Amino acid sequence: xxxxxxxxxxxxxxxxxxxxxxxxxxxxxxxxxxxxxxxxxxxxxxxxxxxxxxxxxxxxxxxxxxxxxxxxxxxxxxxxxxxxxxxxxxxxxxxxxxxxxxxxxxxxxxxxxxxxxxxxxxxxxxxxxxxxxxxxxxxxxxxxxxxxxxxxxxxxxxxxxxxxxxxxxxxxxxxxxxxxxxxxxxxxxxxxxxxxxxxxxxxxxxxxxxxxxxxxxxxxxxxxxxxxxxxxxxxxxxxxxxxxxxxxxxxxxxxxxxxxxxxxxxxxxxxxxxxxxxxxxxxxxxxxxxxxxxxxxxxxxxxxxxxxxxxxxxxxxxxxxxxxxxxxxxxxxxxxxxxxxxxxxxxxxxxxxxxxxxxxxxxxxxxxxxxxxxxxxxxxxxxxxxxxxxxxxxxxxxxxxxxxxxxxxxxxxxxxxxxxxxxxxxxxxxxxxxxxxxxxxxxxxxxxxxxxxxxxxxxxxxxxxxxxxxxxxxxxxxxxxxxxxxxxxxxxxxxxxxxxxxxxxxxxxxxxxxxxxxxxxxxxxxxxxxxxxxxxxxxxxxxxxxxxxxxxxxxxxxxxxxxxxxxxxxxxxxxx
Numbered sequence: 001x002x003x004x005x006x007x008x009x010x011x012x013x014x015x016x017x018x019x020x021x022x023x024x025x026x027x028x029x030x031x032x033x034x035x036x037x038x039x040x041x042x043x044x045x046x047x048x049x050x051x052x053x054x055x056x057x058x059x060x061x062x063x064x065x066x067x068x069x070x071x072x073x074x075x076x077x078x079x080x081x082x083x084x085x086x087x088x089x090x091x092x093x094x095x096x097x098x099x100x101x102x103x104x105x106x107x108x109x110x111x112x113x114x115x116x117x118x119x120x121x122x123x124x125x126x127x128x129x130x131x132x133x134x135x136x137x138x139x140x141x142x143x144x145x146x147x148x149x150x151x152x153x154x155x156x157x158x159x160x161x162x163x164x165x166x167x168x169x170x171x172x173x174x175x176x177x178x179x180x181x182x183x184x185x186x187x188x189x190x191x192x193x194x195x196x197x198x199x200x201x202x203x204x205x206x207x208x209x210x211x212x213x214x215x216x217x218x219x220x221x222x223x224x225x226x227x228x229x230x231x232x233x234x235x236x237x238x239x240x241x242x243x244x245x246x247x248x249x250x251x252x253x254x255x256x257x258x259x260x261x262x263x264x265x266x267x268x269x270x271x272x273x274x275x276x277x278x279x280x281x282x283x284x285x286x287x288x289x290x291x292x293x294x295x296x297x298x299x300x301x302x303x304x305x306x307x308x309x310x311x312x313x314x315x316x317x318x319x320x321x322x323x324x325x326x327x328x329x330x331x332x333x334x335x336x337x338x339x340x341x342x343x344x345x346x347x348x349x350x351x352x353x354x355x356x357x358x359x360x361x362x363x364x365x366x367x368x369x370x371x372x373x374x375x376x377x378x379x380x381x382x383x384x385x386x387x388x389x390x391x392x393x394x395x396x397x398x399x400x401x402x403x404x405x406x407x408x409x410x411x412x413x414x415x416x417x418x419x420x421x422x423x424x425x426x427x428x429x430x431x432x433x434x435x436x437x438x439x440x441x442x443x444x445x446x447x448x449x450x451x452x453x454x455x456x457x458x459x460x461x462x463x464x465x466x467x468x469x470x471x472x473x474x475x476x477x478x479x480x481x482x483x484x485x486x487x488x489x490x491x492x493x494x495x496x497x498x499x500x501x502x503x504x505x506x507x508x509x510x511x512x513x514x515x516x517x518x519x520x521x522x523x524x525x526x527x528x529x530x531x532x533x534x535x536x537x538x539x540x541x542x543x544x545x546x547x548x549x550x551x552x553x554x555x556x557x558x559x560x561x562x563x564x565x566x567x568x569x570x571x572x573x574x575x576x
């Protein structure tokens with residue numbers, strides 16, 4: 001990538017009498033990277049040192065990622081993929097981190113590591129041993145693992161034998177550093193070869209014989225390190241997400257979004273450096289304390305000792321710092337002169353704010369999205385543009401998730417399924433949902449299906465039906481248990497009332513008077529009340545007089561039975 005421009009040579013400009021310098025070149029242009037990898041490094045610096053970029057790219061990476069959808073009728077298979085994606089691989093977090101790479105670099109590279117066990121095979125007897133339990137000496141030249149065979153006891157150089165294992169928890173999603181990736185592509189066919197420059201830290205660990213690296217790193221990487229070459233990915237072993245660039249830019253790479261605002265960041269850095277210098281020199285004033293001469297008196301320095309005045313002033317100043325109510329008596333006026341302190345007027349805060357606004361515009365991010373306050377009714381055009389911009393990003397995320405699902409499915413021996421994500425919409429207007437729900441109700445449910453309405457509210461209709469069915473069954477079980485408990489309680493209270501009545505005979509209770517009072521309460525009040533009022537009155541009576549409550553309960557049941565018999569007789573046909 002180059003920022004140079006095709007302009008006439010200086011000789012040609014002089015011959016034409018043009019004296020003005022190139023208007024497209026300024027001092028800050030000299031700091032703009034000329035190579036793409038250097039631009040990636042600068043993007044990293046800006047990401048960690050610019051609050052606007054950090055907040056914007058994190059929000060862009062996180063906001064549009066929704067729940068995964070596993071499109072298959074096989075419930076057991078759906079649970080396998082769901083467990084793999086959400087429990088084992090934690091795919092939402094993986095997509096978010098890859099999304100940050102995508103937003104920052106304009107490129108994101110991911111691949112999958114599948115676990116294996118490494119064995120060393122004896123060339124003499126063919127015995128295999130797990131490398132983790134072998135005491136070997138490693139030599140990078142020739143990739144030799146020298147050890148003593150546990151079977152034939154010979155000192156041999158074992159042959160590496162890697163065996164894949166179907167262990168879902170050992171699968172790992174790898175993010176590759178774009179600065180370490182090289183791409184050689186064919187612009188005609190659109191096919192590209194991807195190369196990885198193994199970091200020097202890994203190479204050094206291999207040379208030192210780091211067992212953790214040697215026991216677990218894929219053998220192809222060890223071969224690459226031994227040959228001092230770059231590692232070439234096999235076809236379809238790396239997934240590349242990229243932001244599309246103009247036709248004149250290298251089509252193999254994505255285009256970092258920060259490229260258009262790099263100079264603005266340099267400009268803001270210059271302004272902030274200026275503010276820093278102003279703050280250090282001009283914010284805190286230098287105060288000079290001195291005797292002040294009035295217009296009607298002589299020069300005080302002639303009549304007093306300046307050394308005594310300075311010492312007395314210092315002593316009284318210290319006393320005042322300890323006691324704010326301290327008073328100083330001075331024979332002459334005291335003056336104070338401030339040197340500096342005008343830093344606030346010199347600050348270029350307004351210019352910094354204006355430059356930061358230009359940066360936000362250059363990144364294509366609505367200011368409200370970054371600082372808050374973006375609403376569905378605020379700016380429909382801006383929201384629609386932002387939604388379309390994020391939809392392109394979400395599409396690449398879904399493609400990456402599908403690529404990972406296909407690879408993992410083949411590795412685990414599962415049937416492939418279609419992976420999707422819940423529909424993303426930036427414009428999530430509650431009023432629109434309420435209006436559609438009301439319109440559907442007015443048409444008797446003929447406007448939209450229940451499935452569509454449930455998906456609009458991010459609800460699984462099948463799951464909701466299962467919950468409703470279970471809640472109905474639980475409610476019926478609760479009512480049945482409640483009725484049984486009430487009957488048991490009533491029987492217990494009736495037995496208690498009979499026992500109390502028998503015990504009351506020895507206490508000279510007037511049974512006829514009690515029954516008469518009970519009948520008066522039943523026929524005079526309880527039969528005229530509804531069920532709720534009657535139940536409340538009985539509960540109050542039970543708390544006040546349990547014996548009377550028991551008698552009233554029995555008399556009430558008898559009265560109700562008589563009323564039912566009378567109603568039955570009235571409904572019977574009369575003889576002709």
